[in-house]
Amino acid sequence: MRLLFDQFMKKCEDGSWTLLPSFNYKLIYRDQDVSTLMNAYFPTASELGNKEKLSQAQLFGTNFKDGLGFEYVMFYNDVEQRIVCVFQGGPHLQGMPGFLHGGAIATMIDITLGMSAIIAGEIVMTANLNINFKRPISLRSVVLINSQLDKIEGRKLFFSSNIQSIDEKILYTEATVLAVCRNDGRKKQEEDHE
Amino acid sequence: MRLLFDQFMKKCEDGSWTLLPSFNYKLIYRDQDVSTLMNAYFPTASELGNKEKLSQAQLFGTNFKDGLGFEYVMFYNDVEQRIVCVFQGGPHLQGMPGFLHGGAIATMIDITLGMSAIIAGEIVMTANLNINFKRPISLRSVVLINSQLDKIEGRKLFFSSNIQSIDEKILYTEATVLAVCRNDGRKKQEEDHE
Numbered sequence: 265m266r267l268l269f270d271q272f273m274k275k276c277e278d279g280s281w282t283l284l285p286s287f288n289y290k291l292i293y294r295d296q297d298v299s300t301l302m303n304a305y306f307p308t309a310s311e312l313g314n315k316e317k318l319s320q321a322q323l324f325g326t327n328f329k330d331g332l333g334f335e336y337v338m339f340y341n342d343v344e345q346r347i348v349c350v351f352q353g354g355p356h357l358q359g360m361p362g363f364l365h366g367g368a369i370a371t372m373i374d375i376t377l378g379m380s381a382i383i384a385g386e387i388v389m390t391a392n393l394n395i396n397f398k399r400p401i402s403l404r405s406v407v408l409i410n411s412q413l414d415k416i417e418g419r420k421l422f423f424s425s426n427i428q429s430i431d432e433k434i435l436y437t438e439a440t441v442l443a444v445c446r447n448d449g450r451k452k453q454e455e456d457h458e
Numbered sequence: 459m460r461l462l463f464d465q466f467m468k469k470c471e472d473g474s475w476t477l478l479p480s481f482n483y484k485l486i487y488r489d490q491d492v493s494t495l496m497n498a499y500f501p502t503a504s505e506l507g508n509k510e511k512l513s514q515a516q517l518f519g520t521n522f523k524d525g526l527g528f529e530y531v532m533f534y535n536d537v538e539q540r541i542v543c544v545f546q547g548g549p550h551l552q553g554m555p556g557f558l559h560g561g562a563i564a565t566m567i568d569i570t571l572g573m574s575a576i577i578a579g580e581i582v583m584t585a586n587l588n589i590n591f592k593r594p595i596s597l598r599s600v601v602l603i604n605s606q607l608d609k610i611e612g613r614k615l616f617f618s619s620n621i622q623s624i625d626e627k628i629l630y631t632e633a634t635v636l637a638v639c640r641n642d643g644r645k646k647q648e649e650d651h652e
Contacts, residue, residue, distance in 0.1 A: 322549060324558075327521070328521065367565025367567075368518045389554070394587075
């Protein structure tokens, strides 16, 4: 995993790839943004949700001790609008004995997606997640999660994602994700490029 | 949640519904069964997986303190081949502030499915998981997960699943799941009914 990390860090030197910060919405999402989004789409839900913001709330996937849960680092290529996530699933993510739980894989795909959205400067909500599990992934094995923004149609963002072995010879999982953002995604992109 | 539990327990009295044990594959899967399945389909993966069986492996979703993670109880209706899961997601399953993480929802759907398979006496592997997230689910709210076996084609089992509010007025999530089992599912069913 360390070797892969170094390889990608090398790629970052010329600016084509960027190391992304660990997922932490508190650093990235402003509370106000989230409230605005939730109020716009789900006024009743938002009210309920606000009540729960306080107290013991904690981001799903972060309650594992080091090495036991979701261990990952993400890199972003701006030109290709592509993320590569180097992921190692710890022994507390078990489904079938010795292998990652399907839910843990789905979670990791969703997390990678969330990061793509954050890069696009948008708060998105996953509307559809369609995953093909092709081969089981062993606990503690290091794999690559590739996530690519394929197209934008109005407020809809279409992503494709796959999980491969580090030599890219084994395809473990394929997925497509449809996410919905607050603003017109295409308009946002054009503005950025002006 | 307690009230719903009592209502379903009442339904169990005439034998139409059954309370299911908490998901624990150690009680249900025999190690030998799992090895046979894994060896048959994924000989290399199986080898890798076996190495990880020991040590610190723990079922994903079970590492939360009471009330903070996945709280649920499942009931099964044999005639309708349907499971109802009463589920309350704790504050450590957060995605957007105040709401459940999409990965946690996917995990819960996969767990319910796994239980359907265990009832059918089969070890199945999820091959496809297709989830439409329609509305966000507040942390700590009690919801119903309905899971239904729709059809069997050879080794393929087709399930549909949804997540509703307890009054069934709000549809939070819809999903379809394709699972693959070791034996011909239809044959198995016929044998059971002979």
